[in-house]
Amino acid sequence: xxxxxxESSYYQKGxxxxxxxxxxxxxxxxxxxxxxxxxxxxxxxxNGTANRIINREIEFESNLYKDLISNFFISEKPIPDLxxxxxxxxxxxxxxxxxxxxxxxxxxxxxxxHTCHYCQVSRVSEDQNKYDMSKSDIDIAxxxxxxxxxxxxxxxxxxxxxxxxxxKIKYGVDKAKELNKKYNKEIxxxxxxxxxxxxxxILNFCKEHNILISTSYDGPQYxxxxxxxxxxxxxxxxxxxxxxxxxxxxxxxxVSALMTTTNLTLDYPLEIIxxxxxxxxxxxxxxxxxxxxxxxxSPKKNKYVTEKFLEFYKKGLxxxxxxxxxxxxxxxxxxxxxxxxxxxxxxxxxxxxQSPAGAINSVIVYNYDGYVYATDESRMLAETGDYxxxxxxLKKNSYDEIFFGKNASKFAYSFANxxxxxxxxxxxxxxxxxxxxxxHASQGDVIGHRPSSGYCQxxxxxxxxxxxxxxxxxxxxxxxxxxxxxxxxxxx
Amino acid sequence: xxxxxxxxxSLLIDxxxxxxxxxxxxxxxxxYTGDYDVEVSKESNHTAIEIITRSNEKIDFxxxxxxxxxxxxxxxxxDIISKETKNVRDLIIAKAFxxxxxxxxxxxxxxxxxxxxxxxxx
Numbered sequence: 001x002x003x004x005x006x007e008s009s010y011y012q013k014g015x016x017x018x019x020x021x022x023x024x025x026x027x028x029x030x031x032x033x034x035x036x037x038x039x040x041x042x043x044x045x046x047n048g049t050a051n052r053i054i055n056r057e058i059e060f061e062s063n064l065y066k067d068l069i070s071n072f073f074i075s076e077k078p079i080p081d082l083x084x085x086x087x088x089x090x091x092x093x094x095x096x097x098x099x100x101x102x103x104x105x106x107x108x109x110x111x112x113x114h115t116c117h118y119c120q121v122s123r124v125s126e127d128q129n130k131y132d133m134s135k136s137d138i139d140i141a142x143x144x145x146x147x148x149x150x151x152x153x154x155x156x157x158x159x160x161x162x163x164x165x166x167x168k169i170k171y172g173v174d175k176a177k178e179l180n181k182k183y184n185k186e187i188x189x190x191x192x193x194x195x196x197x198x199x200x201x202i203l204n205f206c207k208e209h210n211i212l213i214s215t216s217y218d219g220p221q222y223x224x225x226x227x228x229x230x231x232x233x234x235x236x237x238x239x240x241x242x243x244x245x246x247x248x249x250x251x252x253x254x255v256s257a258l259m260t261t262t263n264l265t266l267d268y269p270l271e272i273i274x275x276x277x278x279x280x281x282x283x284x285x286x287x288x289x290x291x292x293x294x295x296x297x298s299p300k301k302n303k304y305v306t307e308k309f310l311e312f313y314k315k316g317l318x319x320x321x322x323x324x325x326x327x328x329x330x331x332x333x334x335x336x337x338x339x340x341x342x343x344x345x346x347x348x349x350x351x352x353x354q355s356p357a358g359a360i361n362s363v364i365v366y367n368y369d370g371y372v373y374a375t376d377e378s379r380m381l382a383e384t385g386d387y388x389x390x391x392x393x394l395k396k397n398s399y400d401e402i403f404f405g406k407n408a409s410k411f412a413y414s415f416a417n418x419x420x421x422x423x424x425x426x427x428x429x430x431x432x433x434x435x436x437x438x439x440h441a442s443q444g445d446v447i448g449h450r451p452s453s454g455y456c457q458x459x460x461x462x463x464x465x466x467x468x469x470x471x472x473x474x475x476x477x478x479x480x481x482x483x484x485x486x487x488x489x490x491x492x
Numbered sequence: 493x494x495x496x497x498x499x500x501x502s503l504l505i506d507x508x509x510x511x512x513x514x515x516x517x518x519x520x521x522x523x524y525t526g527d528y529d530v531e532v533s534k535e536s537n538h539t540a541i542e543i544i545t546r547s548n549e550k551i552d553f554x555x556x557x558x559x560x561x562x563x564x565x566x567x568x569x570x571d572i573i574s575k576e577t578k579n580v581r582d583l584i585i586a587k588a589f590x591x592x593x594x595x596x597x598x599x600x601x602x603x604x605x606x607x608x609x610x611x612x613x614x
Binding site: 019020021022023024025027038050054078079083084086087090091094421422425449451452 | 566
């Protein structure tokens, strides 16, 4: 198959009568701006280039002209010949929409043996009937999960501390497998646990059913034990023992850890990262500080906390990059998520950075009492008396009423960052998302006010910072090793 | 041409509508509402914007004027891109989410088969 070249006169005419294709731009520093096209492909150029493009000042003979044509920023025809390629790329980027609700969180118990000060939901109680999910609710939730359009769903058990209701986890896993015979979906099982009450018997069950363990680990003992108050001693010692046992029975890679960022954490980025590495982890998620435990509607305090987090994050990320430079493979998860969005044509299944928003579209939460919420944060809000994101009840409402009913419709208009004020023309839009729950919680409005939004302040700066690093080619190999999960040190 | 007037706690900017549309002005000064109070008065052929400080901190007028000039050009550029590319953007998205052949078209150009794959033109 071949295509003919145009006549030579065509290439000599010095034509600057090109047409614009949709793209956005953002200054990443004093010298450079990034152009981002409709499907998230980028080009680093000198500041002011976007303005030169619209004024038709790009010379036909220049390399920039060729880059702009080949990367779909401009076209020589009003409708480019390869428009179907652009559309297919757009379809790929948004393909997570076809996987409607792939993450199903089952809060099997609200009971917990910790009293962490940042947790608004758990209860130290022995009352199983009051705070554990009923088997009949688990049945209905599983049937909702199996109605998902996605061929691959994740059934995640959360709490409180879900291992305190291990009988409910066993019941849920067995039931899901039984009902799934009809649907034949691929189900990933995850238990989010503090590992304090883990036993060999529990882990043998996990091994038999290929269940992943996700634990909470906040780093060195002087941070972990201050953040995570355990009623019967040191949580830090218990969790490390639990991690060790889990790795022995399930395998090293079947156990992951999540850190919760607190005010105390912000002073120790390097110590936490080094501690993670020392304890056998090869990645860390430097998670943004949650606004749910702070003075939510204080813009000044939120701005200060976000500024401190950004300082913590950048310091931590550069430390991790330095480790990689020395040949130690270690990755940062938030950067990896953003890098996947920037460097690959595929969508990323991270609910906080999606447009349309992850709420309902990607995640749903079945609470211990049968109520269903749009996100994990939504049920935290409910514990403070705010039921804005309660979608219905497993026994009182049908699947359609919960997922597509009036409660869900009430905030669906805020799902797409393509149509949000401030986001609609933002150059970083393709790499960011919409978070109506965060904006409702922090600003009292699902749309939110972008100039004072902690979400916007944080994500714009982190994405800008990562783009700036990408523009310096020295980090390219490291970043690609994180995206494709190949060891930089092994390759070099 | 932009005209700036410095006041004790605010900066007044007069913007001719022949240079910047009201859409561009709103989109640009929206981003100033995080740190300042912004008042907009639209007249027939110009718009007066007053940026008022919320704290007792002195306004850095030189920095603010330079930033406003740069931001207005950026937002005008964005507006031009957005308006000039609206139709093609709609088409890209319609094609992306179309499950039928409604928006599909044959690839352009003549297809020959020098290697002999026996590709048939429809």
